[in-house]
Amino acid sequence: MYTIASIAILLAIALVVTRAIRGPTHFDRILAANVIGTLAILLLATVGFLMGRPEWLDVALVYGVLNLIGTFTVLKYFRHGDLGHNVETDDEAGGEP
């Protein structure tokens, strides 16, 4: 059963990687990266149970937090072109909400 789940998750990661390569816009690639992160969490959990070593769940937990932060970082970089951008002080024109 864990073997089935692991193989399905690996296939899903392969499909999502093709979307990341083909994606017409940046946002398709960011979405694909986010989904790959989620699938990596699930793969860590299932392979941990498959090997009888569920301590890998700690790694999966940290990976989930880093996945969110990485997505926001890349989104902010594409939006403002600068990771240190401060919306309140740096946008004299007001900008979009």
Next chain:
Amino acid sequence: MIEAVFAATSTVVAAPPAPDEAFVGTTGFILYVISWVAIVSGAFFVLVGAIGLIRMPDVFTRKHAASVIDTVGAGLLISGMMLQAGWSIVTLKLAFIFFLLLMTSPVATHALAQAALAAGVSPELKEDRTAEPAEKRGDA
């Protein structure tokens, strides 16, 4: 004393998932079958979400396909693994992971949709689909 503490913590931390022999009796068999079905159908929904990510026409509908992986796929897989692990620290960690996914993936999806709209990516409407064939949209 230190050895006793180390042994206690190591057994707590490194508690393996319950082997199949732990599912005894009729209730155990039913729990085993339920966890089997949950994990296999979770794998199915993960695959469905990935196929949707390939086949959906634009980035907003692809987010919809990705949310299938985040909710149904992860939920079924993690609940099946929780049933397999029994009452242990592993179940708590799995619950934390599912809570984290439930909290973070809508936030990331919302931010992604807002950033895509602000960057000028417009959602594909029904008129666009009927006006031009699939080959002209850049992806089949």
